[in-house]
Amino acid sequence: MPPTLTSPLSASAAATPHATTTHLSIDGVTKRFGSFTALDNIALEIQEGEFVCFLGPSGCGKTTLLRMIAGLTRQSAGTLIQRGKDISTLPPQARDFGIVFQSYALFPNLTVFDNVAYGLRNRRVARADIHARVAELLALVDLSGSEAKYPAALSGGQQQRVALARALAMEPGLLLLDEPLSALDARVRGHLRSQIKALQARLGVTTIMVTHDQEEALTMADRIVVMNHGVIEQVGTPAEIYHQPASAFVASFIGTMNFLDVTAAANHQVQLGNTVCDCLPHTFAKGRPAQLAIRPEAVALTRQPGALVGEVTGIEFLGAFQRVSLRIAGTEQRVLADVPSRDSAMLSLKLGQVVGLHLPGDAARLYPAGSCQS
Numbered sequence: 001m002p003p004t005l006t007s008p009l010s011a012s013a014a015a016t017p018h019a020t021t022t023h024l025s026i027d028g029v030t031k032r033f034g035s036f037t038a039l040d041n042i043a044l045e046i047q048e049g050e051f052v053c054f055l056g057p058s059g060c061g062k063t064t065l066l067r068m069i070a071g072l073t074r075q076s077a078g079t080l081i082q083r084g085k086d087i088s089t090l091p092p093q094a095r096d097f098g099i100v101f102q103s104y105a106l107f108p109n110l111t112v113f114d115n116v117a118y119g120l121r122n123r124r125v126a127r128a129d130i131h132a133r134v135a136e137l138l139a140l141v142d143l144s145g146s147e148a149k150y151p152a153a154l155s156g157g158q159q160q161r162v163a164l165a166r167a168l169a170m171e172p173g174l175l176l177l178d179e180p181l182s183a184l185d186a187r188v189r190g191h192l193r194s195q196i197k198a199l200q201a202r203l204g205v206t207t208i209m210v211t212h213d214q215e216e217a218l219t220m221a222d223r224i225v226v227m228n229h230g231v232i233e234q235v236g237t238p239a240e241i242y243h244q245p246a247s248a249f250v251a252s253f254i255g256t257m258n259f260l261d262v263t264a265a266a267n268h269q270v271q272l273g274n275t276v277c278d279c280l281p282h283t284f285a286k287g288r289p290a291q292l293a294i295r296p297e298a299v300a301l302t303r304q305p306g307a308l309v310g311e312v313t314g315i316e317f318l319g320a321f322q323r324v325s326l327r328i329a330g331t332e333q334r335v336l337a338d339v340p341s342r343d344s345a346m347l348s349l350k351l352g353q354v355v356g357l358h359l360p361g362d363a364a365r366l367y368p369a370g371s372c373q374s
């Protein structure tokens, strides 16, 4: 008997987006291509209804991990459990996911309707159900009325929305997105970003999106998995990743970060040039060289020079704030400070001006020396 489609898409799972049952468990997953290790002992749990982003530089293994979850690439070691079932050795067609790739990958010789209906037809869903479901999916991605068009007649953003509708057609338990927005121009990308986010929240479908765009990850994800060279550097909410980076790599990859060469002093202090500054508690031995990381927006400037003094070497107007470059007196080190436009008027900053520099200790984190260039 042909399978029938159960609940309407718009009502599925929407009530449980924050349930905490595990959807996917990845354990000890390693992938080698010859002698090259693309993924090294990955462990990760993804909760039901979560929106997770894999974020990292080119070549860090994001796509490989996503393809492994889909069964398109076989891991060299490790297991994958989806909703309690071991899927480690299952072929893609026996796994429960929908996928959207970076390039649109629609069938060019099929209409929008037929592209979206493709999987449903393969599963021999009844014709009337297919029509109803395709109409519903196209409404969901704002493309009602485009049924008869061919992909070539659609913009990039429209094609990606068709690809999204097609991926959702079988009501997959897991939606996999590999850089679905990266081929689009900035404006379309921003719009589609919020559309995908809203759609995911409404459907409650567990979603993994690969991106190397930190802004995309920070705005869309419930949790971000930061990857580098085939390992996971940190897993956390956008706020955790931004405010409490677990490594110098994460600190430098997300947002803008100042890295200052310092020497460790007491367990919550460092020496910067001749000045002792507060920082978050650390375990570095006294006298050990280290790097102090602090965000430009945490650096405060004052009219009156204090213990630390900086000379303004550049001012960049960025609308809501000014990004001020300074050279720290007594050192050759440079630091960026983001000054809200309101305050910068009060400081009336000019090139060459000497100002007080304050590095709040609760925003200054210590990493091993040589971790990063700012």
Ligand SMILES: Nc1ncnc2c1ncn2[C@@H]1O[C@H](COP(=O)(O)OP(=O)(O)OP(=O)(O)O)[C@@H](O)[C@H]1O
Pocket: 033, 038, 056, 057, 058, 059, 060, 061, 062, 063, 064, 065, 212
């Ligand atoms: N089939 C393959 N054979 C050999 N090496 C591969 C293969 N697929 C991927 N790699 C290598 O594995 C590493 C990870 O590749 P992957 O495509 O997962 O990176 P990525 O994080 O998705 O990068 P990007 O942001 O550029 O898409 C890269 O060094 C890549 O060259």
Ligand SMILES: [Mg+2]
Pocket: 062, 063, 064, 210
């Ligand atoms: Mg990739």
